[in-house]
Amino acid sequence: MKMNAYVAGVGMTSFGRMMDRGMKSTGGEAIEAAIADAGLEKADIQAAWMSNAAAGVLTGQECIRGQVVLRGVGMGELPVVNVENACASASTAFNQACAMVTAGVYDVVLACGVEKMYFADRAKVFGAFMGAVDVDQLKEILAGLQASAASSGATEASKSAGQNRSMFMDIYAAAARGHMARYGTTVEQFAMVSAKNSHHGSLNPRAQFREAMTIEQVLASPMIAEPLTRPMCSPIGDGAAAVVIVSERKSRELGLTAPVRVRSSVLRSGWDHPSGSDGLSEVCSREAFEEAGLGPSDLSLVELHDASAPAEIIGYESIGLCPKGEGGGLVASGATRLGGRIPVSTSGGLLRKGHPIGATGLAQVVEITEQIQGRAGARQVAGARIGLCHNGGGNIGTDAAAQCVTILAAG
Amino acid sequence: MKMNAYVAGVGMTSFGRMMDRGMKSTGGEAIEAAIADAGLEKADIQAAWMSNAAAGVLTGQECIRGQVVLRGVGMGELPVVNVENACASASTAFNQACAMVTAGVYDVVLACGVEKMYFADRAKVFGAFMGAVDVDQLKEILAGLQASAASSGATEASKSAGQNRSMFMDIYAAAARGHMARYGTTVEQFAMVSAKNSHHGSLNPRAQFREAMTIEQVLASPMIAEPLTRPMCSPIGDGAAAVVIVSERKSRELGLTAPVRVRSSVLRSGWDHPSGSDGLSEVCSREAFEEAGLGPSDLSLVELHDASAPAEIIGYESIGLCPKGEGGGLVASGATRLGGRIPVSTSGGLLRKGHPIGATGLAQVVEITEQIQGRAGARQVAGARIGLCHNGGGNIGTDAAAQCVTILAAG
Numbered sequence: 001m002k003m004n005a006y007v008a009g010v011g012m013t014s015f016g017r018m019m020d021r022g023m024k025s026t027g028g029e030a031i032e033a034a035i036a037d038a039g040l041e042k043a044d045i046q047a048a049w050m051s052n053a054a055a056g057v058l059t060g061q062e063c064i065r066g067q068v069v070l071r072g073v074g075m076g077e078l079p080v081v082n083v084e085n086a087c088a089s090a091s092t093a094f095n096q097a098c099a100m101v102t103a104g105v106y107d108v109v110l111a112c113g114v115e116k117m118y119f120a121d122r123a124k125v126f127g128a129f130m131g132a133v134d135v136d137q138l139k140e141i142l143a144g145l146q147a148s149a150a151s152s153g154a155t156e157a158s159k160s161a162g163q164n165r166s167m168f169m170d171i172y173a174a175a176a177r178g179h180m181a182r183y184g185t186t187v188e189q190f191a192m193v194s195a196k197n198s199h200h201g202s203l204n205p206r207a208q209f210r211e212a213m214t215i216e217q218v219l220a221s222p223m224i225a226e227p228l229t230r231p232m233c234s235p236i237g238d239g240a241a242a243v244v245i246v247s248e249r250k251s252r253e254l255g256l257t258a259p260v261r262v263r264s265s266v267l268r269s270g271w272d273h274p275s276g277s278d279g280l281s282e283v284c285s286r287e288a289f290e291e292a293g294l295g296p297s298d299l300s301l302v303e304l305h306d307a308s309a310p311a312e313i314i315g316y317e318s319i320g321l322c323p324k325g326e327g328g329g330l331v332a333s334g335a336t337r338l339g340g341r342i343p344v345s346t347s348g349g350l351l352r353k354g355h356p357i358g359a360t361g362l363a364q365v366v367e368i369t370e371q372i373q374g375r376a377g378a379r380q381v382a383g384a385r386i387g388l389c390h391n392g393g394g395n396i397g398t399d400a401a402a403q404c405v406t407i408l409a410a411g
Numbered sequence: 412m413k414m415n416a417y418v419a420g421v422g423m424t425s426f427g428r429m430m431d432r433g434m435k436s437t438g439g440e441a442i443e444a445a446i447a448d449a450g451l452e453k454a455d456i457q458a459a460w461m462s463n464a465a466a467g468v469l470t471g472q473e474c475i476r477g478q479v480v481l482r483g484v485g486m487g488e489l490p491v492v493n494v495e496n497a498c499a500s501a502s503t504a505f506n507q508a509c510a511m512v513t514a515g516v517y518d519v520v521l522a523c524g525v526e527k528m529y530f531a532d533r534a535k536v537f538g539a540f541m542g543a544v545d546v547d548q549l550k551e552i553l554a555g556l557q558a559s560a561a562s563s564g565a566t567e568a569s570k571s572a573g574q575n576r577s578m579f580m581d582i583y584a585a586a587a588r589g590h591m592a593r594y595g596t597t598v599e600q601f602a603m604v605s606a607k608n609s610h611h612g613s614l615n616p617r618a619q620f621r622e623a624m625t626i627e628q629v630l631a632s633p634m635i636a637e638p639l640t641r642p643m644c645s646p647i648g649d650g651a652a653a654v655v656i657v658s659e660r661k662s663r664e665l666g667l668t669a670p671v672r673v674r675s676s677v678l679r680s681g682w683d684h685p686s687g688s689d690g691l692s693e694v695c696s697r698e699a700f701e702e703a704g705l706g707p708s709d710l711s712l713v714e715l716h717d718a719s720a721p722a723e724i725i726g727y728e729s730i731g732l733c734p735k736g737e738g739g740g741l742v743a744s745g746a747t748r749l750g751g752r753i754p755v756s757t758s759g760g761l762l763r764k765g766h767p768i769g770a771t772g773l774a775q776v777v778e779i780t781e782q783i784q785g786r787a788g789a790r791q792v793a794g795a796r797i798g799l800c801h802n803g804g805g806n807i808g809t810d811a812a813a814q815c816v817t818i819l820a821a822g
Contacts (some may be wrong), residue, residue, distance in 0.1 A: 022547070054473070054566065056467035056468060056473055056542060059546055060467060060538075060541060060542050060546045061541070061542055061545075061546045062465070062467055062495065062497075062542030062543065063464055063495050063496075063500070063542050063543040063805055063812070064495075064544075064545075064804070064813065065496035066680075067680045067681065067805070067807050067812045067813065068545045068547075068807065070680070073685075076512065076680055076682025076807075077679055077681075077806070078679065078680060079679055079680065080680045080813065081496070081503055082494060082495040083494055084474050084475075084493040085478075085491070085496075087637070087658075089474070094505070095490075096492060099511065099514075099516055100510065100514070103511070103514030103515060105412065105510055128473070131467060131473030131474050132473065132474040132475055133475075134472075134479045134482070135470055135472045136433070136435070215776075267490040268489060268490055269477075269478045269481070269489060269491045270478065271482070271488045317816065348416060378598065394475040396478050396482055396487075397477060401474070401475040402475065402478065402491065
């Protein structure tokens with residue numbers, strides 16, 4: 001939908017492996033940072049949308065995750081809506097918060113996403129991803145992925161979908177093989193995505209991985225699900241991100257010096273459509289551009305849902321950064337690298353900044369906001385004015401279960 | 412908040428024990444019934460808010476519960492927000508849907524709540540309730556409840572909080588003992604609530620329990636958590652409820668013959684406040700009346716969150732149906748029985764209609780809507796024009812974690 005809301009403040013923790021911190025700790029840090037960044041007080045917040053995907057399965061904390069985090073920083077009483085949409089949970093929280101502000105329901109609201117995924121029981125952690133598909137069809141989905149891997153001549157390890165890895169890496173591996181077969185995309189091009197994002201991540205103090213990798217290093221890394229090596233797969237992670245959103249009226253009252261305006265945010269769910277036809281990501285992107293009155297060529301930068309390297313290449317195409325089938329060529333051209341025509345995932349993306357599921361969509365907003373405000377440090381995109389966040393989650397039928405595309409602009 | 416939205420259609424399944432039906436089956440039935448009741452087509456729905464509380468813990472289906480249910484009835488593509496707020500999840504979905512329609516974001520939306528709680532592993536089911544408190548404090552909360560039961564001279568069985576029952580029944584038992592000590596409320600008065608609601612439930616074809624019980628039968632039933640006998644505790648249950656909400660403009664276009672208008676809906680979260688001081692339920696009720704421009708004496712009927720019999724008596728007071736401490740006298744007077752001054756929980760309430768957690772708040776809206784429209788059959792409140800839904804959930808600090816109070820009126 002068309003939006004008219006302003007990002008007044010952003011906050012996030014570093015992403016990574018934090019065995020000693022739970023969601024109250026990281027969520028509290030992000031919330032307090034965002035409110036301070038907005039120059040506001042906790043009491044100014046009128047409502048909160050809180051996102052988390054895995055605490056229920058991993059810690060038993062269902063139902064009132066937001067209240068638990070907010071009480072930890074002394075913020076009770078306000079309306080709290082706990083939202084979920086798998087890996088798109090945080091952009092859903094942001095979408096809802098922005099819609100309420102745009103519509104005049106509230107003047108000052110908070111969207112916060114938090115995730116804690118590092119636990120000793122790794123099998124349980126990987127099992128949590130299975131809640132993001134239709135669990136009644138889990139056996140068939142896993143069998144289909146295994147059959148796909150087997151028919152492609154994948155290595156033995158690649159055949160056990162969902163074992164020792166998120167089953168989504170098997171879904172992405174199948175998509176990668178499909179893209180290679182249909183368009184001639186190469187494994188080297190997937191490796192270019194990971195190498196590029198590792199360069200970006202090396203410039204981001206909050207990234208989970210700071211090490212820059214060459215294409216050769218990416219290709220030589222352990223195989224996770226053929227053809228994806230480890231750096232082509234986003235890691236599990238702990239962390240939180242929060243954004244304070246205000247109305248136009250309130251933004252004037254606050255006298256924001258570098259206002260970032262939410263121009264559009266489109267949330268939709270997946271459906272069963274013929275393979276190769278426009279799907280969820282295409283529809284959301286097209287609508288987000290229409291409602292913002294902008295097009296792909298207007299973008300200064302993109303934070304893309306690069307949960308895997310092929311997802312970034314496919315995402316280029318569905319956003320419209322290049323024609324269908326030419327995503328591999330786009331990354332090879334250098335256009336999506338810092339300094340290129342349209343830098344993608346300057347934060348390091350999900351691959352390198354990290355992917356604490358319920359925080360990811362808001363971390364994208366943090367990155368685009370800081371870029372537009374010219375405070376992205378070593379990874380600053382010169383003259384950044386318009387950015388797009390692309391956040392998808394789960395799987396249903398032939399598509400992602402949820403997708404949210406958001407366009408932010410200076411002004 | 413002040414609302415201006417219309418209930419265009421309602422649908423719900425019978426509540427009860429349905430070992431052969433999952434949430435796709437019950438959710439699908441409720442959704443199709445609500446859309447048909449509105450005289451609309453599935454394609455007319457612009458967005459959906461879906462609530463569920465326990466599927467993650469009980470079936471592993473996290474993250475995309477709404478998409479899974481909606482796909483089952485051929486409804487993809489639309490924006491879906493999965494919301495949670497423990498036992499107040501469904502009223503949260505309704506609140507969000509109404510706010511979006513009131514604000515002009517959408518014209519036609521769906522709120523649906525669904526829960527599946529009957530599984531063979533009963534310990535796992537009761538364990539799911541523990542996700543509705545701060546799980547980091549679970550041990551202290553359980554120890555506190557056990558100490559409270561022990562100091563009151565409760566039976567042995569009552570001392571093991573959360574064993575063989577929802578831990579919320581221990582929380583309610585402690586509240587019941589506190590109300591008895593402070594105000595002289597009696598166990599017989601709690602039994603009167605259950606007997607009254609069993610009468611109401613006996614008139615509701617969709618109720619989980621249709622048997623009418625006497626006060627004596629309630630008192631003679633097995634003890635669950637002193638002083639609460641089984642009929643003083645809401646059961647677990649399976650079922651779904653759905654409501655189609657439309658804008659004023661759309662309500663005129665549809666030519667609704669018996670329009671039910673949402674006048675206000677206030678959602679808030681609990682906070683730490685001194686015992687005995689006004690808390691979440693009081694604040695939400697007061698605001699809901701203010702924003703609707705109405706008071707307790709304007710109400711024709713109430714659907715109250717009677718998750719336990721004492722909860723109904725305490726609820727009378729926090730809504731303002733009677734002064735603090737006089738709730739026991741109110742039920743004893745017969746005022747809250749069908750035919751009385753202000754009938755409460757004419758559906759049978761959570762105690763008898765049943766309490767499939769994520770569906771409850773919307774089932775309340777279904778009941779009030781049908782009463783205002785004069786189609787409540789044998790339990791019809793003559794001349795019903797204004798009704799209040801009171802739905803609370805979870806526990807945090809000294810209060811519920813979330814509460815939503817909604818006022819609906821003819822017109």
